Amino acid sequence: xxxxxxxxxxxxxxxxxxxxxxxxxxxxxxxxxxxxxxxxxxxxxxxxxxxxxxxxxxxxxxxxxxxxxxxxxxxxxxxxxxxxxxxxxxxxxxxxxxxxxxxxxxxxxxxxxx
Amino acid sequence: xxxxxxxxxxxxxxxxxxxxxxxxxxxxxxxxxxxxxxxxxxxxxxxxxxxxxxxxxxxxxxxxxxxxxxxxxxxxxxxxxxxxxxxxxxxxxxxxxxxxxxxxxxxxxxxx
Numbered sequence: 001x002x003x004x005x006x007x008x009x010x011x012x013x014x015x016x017x018x019x020x021x022x023x024x025x026x027x028x029x030x031x032x033x034x035x036x037x038x039x040x041x042x043x044x045x046x047x048x049x050x051x052x053x054x055x056x057x058x059x060x061x062x063x064x065x066x067x068x069x070x071x072x073x074x075x076x077x078x079x080x081x082x083x084x085x086x087x088x089x090x091x092x093x094x095x096x097x098x099x100x101x102x103x104x105x106x107x108x109x110x111x112x113x114x
Numbered sequence: 115x116x117x118x119x120x121x122x123x124x125x126x127x128x129x130x131x132x133x134x135x136x137x138x139x140x141x142x143x144x145x146x147x148x149x150x151x152x153x154x155x156x157x158x159x160x161x162x163x164x165x166x167x168x169x170x171x172x173x174x175x176x177x178x179x180x181x182x183x184x185x186x187x188x189x190x191x192x193x194x195x196x197x198x199x200x201x202x203x204x205x206x207x208x209x210x211x212x213x214x215x216x217x218x219x220x221x222x223x224x225x226x
Binding site: 004033035040041042043044045048056058059090092100102103105106107108 | 146
């Protein structure tokens with residue numbers, strides 16, 4: 001079965017720090033996604049990537065950047081963390097170019113910015 | 115642009131009673147529709163999806179959803195819920211290139 005692994009389950013950072021969230025998938029999926037999940041707001045797409053070195057902005061990209069140097073790894077970067085970026089971050093992947101494919105999710109990283 | 119509306123943030127229901135979780139969507143193109151479930155302290159997993167063909171789709175654990183194009187709805191139903199169905203349920207739509215948009219989620223609380 002597909003495994004999507006997020007490097008940390010819980011992370012505590014200070015305002016202004018640079019934060020890296022790492023995600024690795026082991027099934028050669030083309031597409032990878034970063035969402036944030038907040039109570040009452042559901043999942044909101046931050047960035048996604050459909051190929052190595054390719055990235056597309058989602059609905060809320062401000063304050064974030066991403067990196068995909070290798071097919072299996074997709075990193076989310078907070079250049080200067082702020083308290084309003086405290087959230088649950090979910091990474092997901094899907095197989096190919098079709099829009100009807102299911103997403104496989106990691107178990108999430110709960111980030112707290114103090 | 116595409117969007118999903120889940121009007122009910124929480125739905126309490128007694129065990130063995132039926133339940134319906136509502137989902138409405140909007141999109142300027144043809145869509146694919148999904149329901150994902152998130153059990154406590156876990157990531158999301160696909161429950162069922164509508165791609166084309168029969169408007170009624172079923173999951174392996176007794177849930178079903180019906181695609182209604184005229185009402186732009188994709189409501190999730192189960193005739194008899196179990197304690198183990200307690201979770202948060204997310205409706206999602208995919209229409210544009212690889213972009214999947216989620217609703218705000220509905221927490222189903224099954225009461226013994």
